[in-house]
Amino acid sequence: MNRRALLKGAMVAAAAPMINLGSFQLFAQSTEKYSARAVDLVRRSTVIDMLNPLSLLAAMSNIDGVHRVSFFEDPSTFTAADLERTRSSGFNVMHIAVGTGGLDAYDETLRFLALWDGFIAHHGDAFQRIDTPERLDTVKASGKIGILLGVQNSEHFRRLDDVDFFYSLGQRVSQLTYNARNMIGNGSTERNDSGLSDYGVAVVDRMNKVGMAVDVSHSGDQTTLDACSVSKQPVLFTHSNCRALNPHVRCKTDEAIKKMAATGGVMGITGVRMFVSAKEPTTIEDALNHYDHVAKLVGVEHVGVGSDIGLDGYDALPDTVRKKLHAGYKSTYAFRDKDDIEGLDHPKRMFDLTEGLIRRGYSDQNIEAILGGNFRRALKQIWSARKA
Numbered sequence: 001m002n003r004r005a006l007l008k009g010a011m012v013a014a015a016a017p018m019i020n021l022g023s024f025q026l027f028a029q030s031t032e033k034y035s036a037r038a039v040d041l042v043r044r045s046t047v048i049d050m051l052n053p054l055s056l057l058a059a060m061s062n063i064d065g066v067h068r069v070s071f072f073e074d075p076s077t078f079t080a081a082d083l084e085r086t087r088s089s090g091f092n093v094m095h096i097a098v099g100t101g102g103l104d105a106y107d108e109t110l111r112f113l114a115l116w117d118g119f120i121a122h123h124g125d126a127f128q129r130i131d132t133p134e135r136l137d138t139v140k141a142s143g144k145i146g147i148l149l150g151v152q153n154s155e156h157f158r159r160l161d162d163v164d165f166f167y168s169l170g171q172r173v174s175q176l177t178y179n180a181r182n183m184i185g186n187g188s189t190e191r192n193d194s195g196l197s198d199y200g201v202a203v204v205d206r207m208n209k210v211g212m213a214v215d216v217s218h219s220g221d222q223t224t225l226d227a228c229s230v231s232k233q234p235v236l237f238t239h240s241n242c243r244a245l246n247p248h249v250r251c252k253t254d255e256a257i258k259k260m261a262a263t264g265g266v267m268g269i270t271g272v273r274m275f276v277s278a279k280e281p282t283t284i285e286d287a288l289n290h291y292d293h294v295a296k297l298v299g300v301e302h303v304g305v306g307s308d309i310g311l312d313g314y315d316a317l318p319d320t321v322r323k324k325l326h327a328g329y330k331s332t333y334a335f336r337d338k339d340d341i342e343g344l345d346h347p348k349r350m351f352d353l354t355e356g357l358i359r360r361g362y363s364d365q366n367i368e369a370i371l372g373g374n375f376r377r378a379l380k381q382i383w384s385a386r387k388a
Contacts, residue, residue, distance in 0.1 A: 034351045034352075034354075034355060035355060035358065037358060037364075038351055038354040038355045038358060039351065041354050041364060041367050041368060041371070042090040042350050042351055042354055042371065043090070044368070045092075045367075045368045045371040045372055045373070046092050046093065046136070046139065046140045046371075046372045046373070046376055047090050047091050047092045047093070047305075047350055047371045047372045048091075048092065048093040048095075048304065048305065048371070048372035048375045048376060049091050049093070049094050049095065049268075049305050049306065049307050049350075050095045050148075050236070050238035050239060050266075050268040050304060050305065050306040050375055051095055051097060051217075051238050051239035051268065051270070051306045051307060051308045052091065052094040052095065052096065052307050052309070052310060052311070053094075053096045053097070053098060053310050054086065054094055054096060054310050054311060055070070055071070055310050055311065056309065056310040056312070056313075056314060056316075056317060057070075057310075057317060057318075057321065058070035058071055058072060059096075059098050059310070071119065072115035072116065072118070072119050073115065075118065075119045075122035075123060076122070078119070078123065083123070083126055085311065085347055086145055086311065086347075087126075087145065088347070088348070089311060089347040089348055089350070090348065090350040090351060091145070091350065092139055092140050092145065092146055092372065093130055093136070093139060093145075093146035093147075093148055093372070094145070094146070094147060094148065095148040095150050095173060095238060095306075096116065096147055096148065096149065096150070097149075097150035097151050097152045097173060097175065097215075097238070098112065098151070098152060099151075099152040099153050099178045099218075100112060100151055100152075100153055100155065100156060101153045101155045101178055101180070101182070102155070105153065105155035105156045106155075106156045106158060106162075108156070109151055109156040109166065109171075110156075110169075112151070113149055113151075113166070113169050113170060113171060114169075116147060116149055117129070117149075117169070117170060120147055125144075126144060126145060127144055127145050127146075127147055128142065128144040128145070128146055128147070129146075129147055129148075129149065129170055130146040130147060130148045130172075131148075131149070131170050131172050131383075132383060133379075133380040133383050133384055136376050136379060136380055137376075137380075148172060148173065148379075149169075149170045149171050149172060149173075150171060150172060150173030150174060150175070150213075150215065150238075151166075151171060151173075151174055151175065152175045152178055152215075152217075152218060153174075153175055153177065153178040153182070154174045154175065154176050154177070154182070154184055154203060155182045155183070157174070157184070157203055160202055160203065160206045163203065163206040163207055163210055163212065164206070164210055166212075167210045167211070167212055171212065172211075172212055172213060172379075172383065173212065173213040173215050173236070173238065174207065174212055174213070174214070174215060175215040175216065175217055175218055175219070175238070176196075176200065176203070176204070176214065176215070176216055176219055176223065176227060177216075177218060177219045177220070177223060178218050179218055179329070179330070183197060183199050183200070184196065184197060184199060184200035184203050184223075185197060185200045185219060185220070185223035185226065185227075186219065186220040186222070186223045187218055187219060187220055187223075188218050188219060188220050188221075188249045188250050189249055189329070189330045189332050189333070190220055193220030193221055193222040193223055194222065195220075195222035195223050195225070195226040196223055196226040196227060196230065200223075200226070200227075201226075201230050204227060204230050204231050205230070205232075207233075208231060208232045208233045208382075208385060209385065209386070210385075210386055211382060211383045211384065211385045211386030212382070213233075213234075213236050213378075213379060213382045213383075214227055214231050214233065214235050214236065215235075215236045215237070215238045216228075216235060216236075216237060217236075217237050217238050217239050217240045217250075217268075217306070218250065221253060221256065224252065224256045224259075224260075225255070225256060225259055228256070228259035228260055228262070228263050228265075229259070231263055233263070233264075233381065233382045233385055234263045234264035234265040234266070234378040234381060234382055235259075235260050235263045235265040236260075236265050236266055236267075236268075236375075236378065237252055237256075237257075237260055237265070237266075237267040237268060237306070238268045238306045239268045239269075239270045239306030239307070239308040240252050240267060240268070240269075240270065240275070240306065241269060241270055241272075241275045241276055241290050242254075242257065242290050242293045242294065244293060245277070245286075245289055245290060245293055246275065246276065246277055246278050247278065248274060248275055248278065248332075248334065249332050249333075250275050250333070251275060252267065254297060257294060257297055257298055257302075258297065258298055260298075260302070261297075261298035261299065261302040264378060264381065265302065265378060266301075266302050266303065266304045266374045266375050266377075266378045267294055267302060267303055267304070267306075268303075268304045268305055268306020268307075268375070269287060269290045269291055269294070269303065269304070269305065269306060270306055270307060270308035271287055271307050271308065271309065271313075271340065271341050271344035271345070271349070272308050272309070272314075272339060272340070273336060273338055273339050273340060273341055274333065274334050274335060274336055274339070275308075276290065276341060278334070280336075282341055283341060283342070283343070284341055284342075284343045284344055284352060284353075284356055285356070286341070287341060287344060287353075287356075288356045288357070288359075288360055291303055291357065291360075291370065292360060295366075300362070300366045300369060300370065300374075301369060301374055301377075302374065303370055303374065304369075304370055304371075304372065304374045304375045305350070305353070305370065305371065305372070305375075307344070307349070309340065309345065311346075311347040312345065312346060312347065313339065313340035313344075313345030313346070314339035314340055314345075315338050315339055315340045315345060316345070322339070350371065353371075354367060354371065357370060
């Protein structure tokens with residue numbers, strides 16, 4: 001049976017898992033089992049993925065020139081089966097940011113946030129917008145899936161008051177730059193990085209004041225360091241990896257990780273193959289090395305999850321879509337035959353991650369922190385700044 005067919009049959013398993021010698025079989029048509037400890041950790045944690053757009057195909061509905069009516073445009077197409085797959089994944093909060101930019105960044109971002117707000121309103125019995133510390137604290141008990149609205153670029157901030165305006169629309173995280181240069185600073189694939197501009201410093205200050213999280217996952221090295229220096233609130237790397245383990249432009253240096261940690265921030269580790277390792281085979285063990293590196297370098301309280309994929313991985317996309325996606329990036333991205341890591345490319349990957357952290361000797365308390373506690377702490381601090 002192929003992986004896609006297996007996943008389609010998995011949705012009922014979370015409600016009635018099979019128990020076998022202290023392990024749980026979460027996939028109805030698979031022999032894969034998870035320990036009772038791993039299952040309990042996921043189910044009692046508030047699991048936060050700081051980059052998970054839910055559906056990659058829906059998020060890229062026009063990328064290959066073929067317009068598909070996504071569930072954002074028609075929320076009724078998000079079925080009961082889709083909802084059950086999402087619920088059984090173990091994720092409680094998903095940061096659904098995508099990259100907008102260029103001349104139409106303002107309008108693109110307005111549309112993106114409006115479509116998500118419409119989707120959440122349509123499925124209000126199952127989804128909830130996460131925009132306050134209180135909602136972060138109560139989403140697990142509510143039984144709803146939390147959606148955290150963010151954007152992977154800040155070109156829609158044409159002037160400082162736009163920060164306040166988009167906050168009022170529900171945006172709670174903004175990545176300062178994507179891969180390219182904008183008025184704020186430089187992206188990770190720019191040839192030169194002169195750091196934050198004066199306007200960029202002002203944007204960070206305004207974000208601090210309104211209670212919007214500063215994200216620099218795709219930012220260049222100097223822009224990243226500058227953001228950490230000028231921000232008065234924790235700075236987030238919502239989805240990145242460690243350059244000490246892989247010399248990729250999207251990975252963060254040890255210097256940057258230390259400065260992020262000094263702000264009280266958190267770094268989400270991705271499962272994107274070329275970010276995790278430049279060598280083959282690339283496995284879940286390579287991804288776990290990044291969790292270990294951050295934990296040893298600055299403390300386990302500064303590492304979390306930022307998958308950088310939807311419920312299913314990039315390799316599940318149609319080939320035409322993947323090729324078009326790859327073509328939109330510079331050669332420094334170094335795409336390979338596969339974009340995902342087997343074992344971290346499916347809806348229940350948090351159970352695989354938890355098993356891996358158990359193998360690496362992490363305590364239950366530290367695993368709960370990695371699965372969501374650390375980002376929860378940092379986000380609550382950032383969002384509370386508005387009240388202060």
